[in-house]
Amino acid sequence: MCGRYVMARAIGDLVADSGAMEPDEEFALPPNWNVxxxxxxxxxxxRAGETDTRREIHVARWGLVPPWAKDVSMGARAFNARSETVVEKPTFRSAIKARRCAVPADGYYEWLKPDAGAPKTTKKRPFYIHPHNGSPIYFAGLYEWWKDASVPEGDPHRWLLSCTILTGPSPDAAVVESASVQGMTEAGRATLEQLGQLHDRFPLPMNPETMDAWLKPEKLSSAEAAQALVERVLDQGYSTASEWTLDEVDPAVGNVRNNGPxxxxxxxxxL
Incomplete structure (x- = not known):
């Protein structure tokens, strides 16, 4: 699951790191340590042009609003998409074939539930998960355009761009064992074990090669082709996640009004 994350670097830095083109219009997102x-x-x-493909950065609302939604409130329930069902769910099955994106983050938060049998007063513990080398994470995502019929034609607010982040099963013992066979470092395997202890879901990260394949603006011909691409992201995601660090942080992050480094x-x- 991914319900809160951090994105504090400048758009210009993301342009340089992701290989995107400079935006046609200037826009800025303020640093946000509690997205x-x-x-x-x-x-x-x-986006595919007449002669080439353009990699672009846009601003979207987190929480996918499909074109057929009656209003934007639906997006509040669609901020994550499960890898196991994304090709089947009506909310996501069109986007997974043709409208894939990456959602950049510095890191994300997850909460560790108390052990079974712990006193009822025991609270969940928040952790900040992030790459140990300080590079951004690019989560696999989907996007959609939604038209607000109540807004006049020509008004820039008539169209809403929204997105969701894909999640998959957190690494289990079988994944860690496979990583060992494939020669992953002991530190990497330990990180995967920690992720598995923390939560049963995690947002799916992409390395540069997987991101290139995910972002191709081609429309996939079938649900099977879409699921194969999802599986590629999931299989590679464990390797990428092995290079993360998990830091326990202050419970203040649980209040969205708190926002700062x-x-x-x-x-x-x-842990």
């Missing part, structure tokens, strides 16, 4: 669903976020996508400062952890 929550329905917030405006950056997305990277590709102090939220990602690590605390002493016993």
């Amino acid at each position: 929550a669903p329905t917030a405006d976020v950056a997305v990277v996508l590709e 102090e939220l990602i400062e690590p605390m002493q952890s016993l």
Whole structure:
């Protein structure tokens, strides 16, 4: 699951890192250390032109609003898409074939539930998960355009761009064992074990090669082709996630009104 994340770097830095073109129009997203669903976020996508393909950065609402939705409130329930069902769910099955994007993040938050049998007063513990080398994460995502019929033609607010982030099963013992056979470092395997202990879901990251394949603006011919691409992201995602660091952080992150770099400062952890 991904319900909160951090995106504090400048759009210009994302342009340089992602290989996107400079935006035609200037826009800025303020640093956000507590991004929550329905917030405006950056997305990277590709569009096919007459002679080439353009990689672009846009601002989208986090929470997918399909074209047939009656209003934007539906997006509040569609900020994540499960890899196991994304090709079947009416909300996502059209976008997965033709409107794929990447959602950049510095890292994301996840909450560790108390152990079974712990006192009822025991609270969940938040962790900040991020690449140990400081590079951005590019989560596999989908996007859609939704038309607000109540807004006049020609008004720029008539069309809403929205997005969702794909999630998959967190690494289990079988994944860690496979990583060992494939020669992953002990530190990488330990990180995968920690992710598996933290939550049963995690947002799917992409390395540059997988991101190139995911962003291709071609329309996939079938649900099977779409699922094969999802499986490619999932299989590679564990390797990418093995290079992450998990830091326990202050519970203040649980309140979306709290927003600042102090939220990602690590605390002493016993995970």
